[in-house]
Amino acid sequence: MSAFDVLMERGFIEQLTHEDEIKELLEKENITFYIGFDPTADSLHVGHFIALMAMAHMQKAGHRPIALIGGGTAMIGDPSGKTDMRKMLTKEEIQYNSECLKKQMERFIDFSDGKAIMVNNADWLWNLNYIEFLRDVGVHFSVNKMLTAECFKLRMEKGLSFLEFNYMLMQAYDFLELHKRYGCVMELGGNDQWSNILAGADLIRRKEGKPAYGLTFKLLTNSEGKKMGKTEKGALWLDANKTTPFEFYQYWRNVNDADVEKCLALLTFLPMDEVRRLGSLKDKEINEAKKVLAYEVTKLVHGEEEAKKAEQAAIALFESGGDLSNAPTFEMPANLLGQKVIDVLVEIKAIPSKSEGRRLIQQGGLYINNEKVSDMDFIIDESLFKDGEMLVRKGKKTFYRVVLV
RNA sequence: GGGACGGUUCCCGAGUGGCCAAAGGGGGCAGACUGUAAAUCUGUUGGCGCAGCCUUCGGUGGUUCGAAUCCACCCCGUCCCA
Numbered sequence: 001m002s003a004f005d006v007l008m009e010r011g012f013i014e015q016l017t018h019e020d021e022i023k024e025l026l027e028k029e030n031i032t033f034y035i036g037f038d039p040t041a042d043s044l045h046v047g048h049f050i051a052l053m054a055m056a057h058m059q060k061a062g063h064r065p066i067a068l069i070g071g072g073t074a075m076i077g078d079p080s081g082k083t084d085m086r087k088m089l090t091k092e093e094i095q096y097n098s099e100c101l102k103k104q105m106e107r108f109i110d111f112s113d114g115k116a117i118m119v120n121n122a123d124w125l126w127n128l129n130y131i132e133f134l135r136d137v138g139v140h141f142s143v144n145k146m147l148t149a150e151c152f153k154l155r156m157e158k159g160l161s162f163l164e165f166n167y168m169l170m171q172a173y174d175f176l177e178l179h180k181r182y183g184c185v186m187e188l189g190g191n192d193q194w195s196n197i198l199a200g201a202d203l204i205r206r207k208e209g210k211p212a213y214g215l216t217f218k219l220l221t222n223s224e225g226k227k228m229g230k231t232e233k234g235a236l237w238l239d240a241n242k243t244t245p246f247e248f249y250q251y252w253r254n255v256n257d258a259d260v261e262k263c264l265a266l267l268t269f270l271p272m273d274e275v276r277r278l279g280s281l282k283d284k285e286i287n288e289a290k291k292v293l294a295y296e297v298t299k300l301v302h303g304e305e306e307a308k309k310a311e312q313a314a315i316a317l318f319e320s321g322g323d324l325s326n327a328p329t330f331e332m333p334a335n336l337l338g339q340k341v342i343d344v345l346v347e348i349k350a351i352p353s354k355s356e357g358r359r360l361i362q363q364g365g366l367y368i369n370n371e372k373v374s375d376m377d378f379i380i381d382e383s384l385f386k387d388g389e390m391l392v393r394k395g396k397k398t399f400y401r402v403v404l405v
Numbered sequence: 406g407g408g409a410c411g412g413u414u415c416c417c418g419a420g421u422g423g424c425c426a427a428a429g430g431g432g433g434c435a436g437a438c439u440g441u442a443a444a445u446c447u448g449u450u451g452g453c454g455c456a457g458c459c460u461u462c463g464g465u466g467g468u469u470c471g472a473a474u475c476c477a478c479c480c481c482g483u484c485c486c487a
Contacts, residue, residue: 363435
């Protein structure tokens with residue numbers, strides 16, 4: 001089975017520059033392709049994870065991936081599909097972020113023995129000569145055409161700075177550069193990158209007279225078409241310090257019934273027969289599929305050990321039994337004993353403000369050791385701790401293990 | 406550079422001297438119903454020593470008993486003209 005068939009069957013593909021040619025190419029040859037990641041934050045998130053999965057599938061099929069870190073393009077900022085210009089990052093921030101992304105990617109892709117390449121476009125973008133670049137690359141771009149590009153549509157209403165307008169040229173130039181250096185013939189990316197990918201492929205055809213291809217992935221959306229991978233705290237990060245393995249596990253444990261199969265196909269390596277079987281489970285049964293999904297994705301991102309811990313914690317909290325020690329934990333200094341719940345919870349940062357705590361109690365959403373707290377002045381004392389720990393529950397799904405220290 | 410219009414609480418967006426912690430929607434949180442799902446319904450959504458008080462409406466000063474609302478200057482954005 002070729003990489004093309006795998007990506008198609010698992011539902012990765014949204015658009016292709018040349019469907020038939022790409023299909024044939026991926027069947028008959030081992031190619032070099034690239035995916036770019038701009039270091040706009042110090043961690044990758046789920047959106048990037050899809051791309052990494054696609055990269056891994058391609059690599060398994062014998063193709064050579066180039067993971068490009070956009071240290072240069074992050075200096076510009078991609079306006080594609082965004083309503084406003086992003087905050088400009090400093091060179092230092094970008095360098096720091098680049099290092100973080102690099103470490104994360106090494107966990108998913110095998111870079112040993114030249115099986116994959118990692119590059120940073122800062123290496124060639126930071127020292128570009130403006131005049132040379134304009135004469136060399138700029139001539140090949142039509143402003144008229146760019147203005148009609150989908151990726152700028154939103155910005156034609158709210159304003160687009162010249163800085164960001166240049167992003168497309170930078171990315172196109174990357175593709176050309178990788179083509180020359182490594183014989184890279186294909187760029188993959190999220191569907192929001194379609195215009196940029198086309199620009200790069202066009203540039204190679206014009207300047208080199210050689211074919212270049214592009215392919216975009218479906219954005220991870222739920223059955224209502226909304227972007228997935230967002231939590232109340234923002235993105236669902238791959239970094240354990242930004243999104244804990246338990247939170248990460250719970251996110252997938254709670255996906256909509258309708259999205260389970262799609263997620264299994266995109267985010268795990270389970271065989272498609274198994275994916276389809278799990279996806280076809282109905283009603284309560286589908287919870288089994290969700291457990292598999294949560295476990296598998298967490299395993300890929302955080303490793304088997306963390307995945308098991310997260311699973312254990314979930315069993316302990318929701319099904320009773322299992323090992324509680326892996327549940328999210330807060331430490332409570334012993335000198336807080338004798339104070340009101342609200343004060344204690346705010347102090348250990350389990351809730352952000354006392355007003356919120358009062359609201360919780362008023363609405364009957366706070367439990368200690370599974371008993372509802374209805375008294376605003378409820379006192380936390382030592383008798384609540386069994387073996388030095390107490391279980392606080394906020395609403396139905398948020399649990400904290402509080403440990404006395 | 407000239408002119409027009411804007412900058413409101415997490416987001417969108419009403420408010421144009423006191424009745425404004427500020428309509429409405431989105432999102433969030435909680436409750437009911439459930440399957441740790443979805444949909445639906447209800448409540449809630451600045452902080453605190455919570456029948457009261459304190460801090461918020463781009464910034465700084467001013468007018469006024471009283472300003473998100475009026476005035477001055479400044480900063481930022483969009484549009485039109487140059």
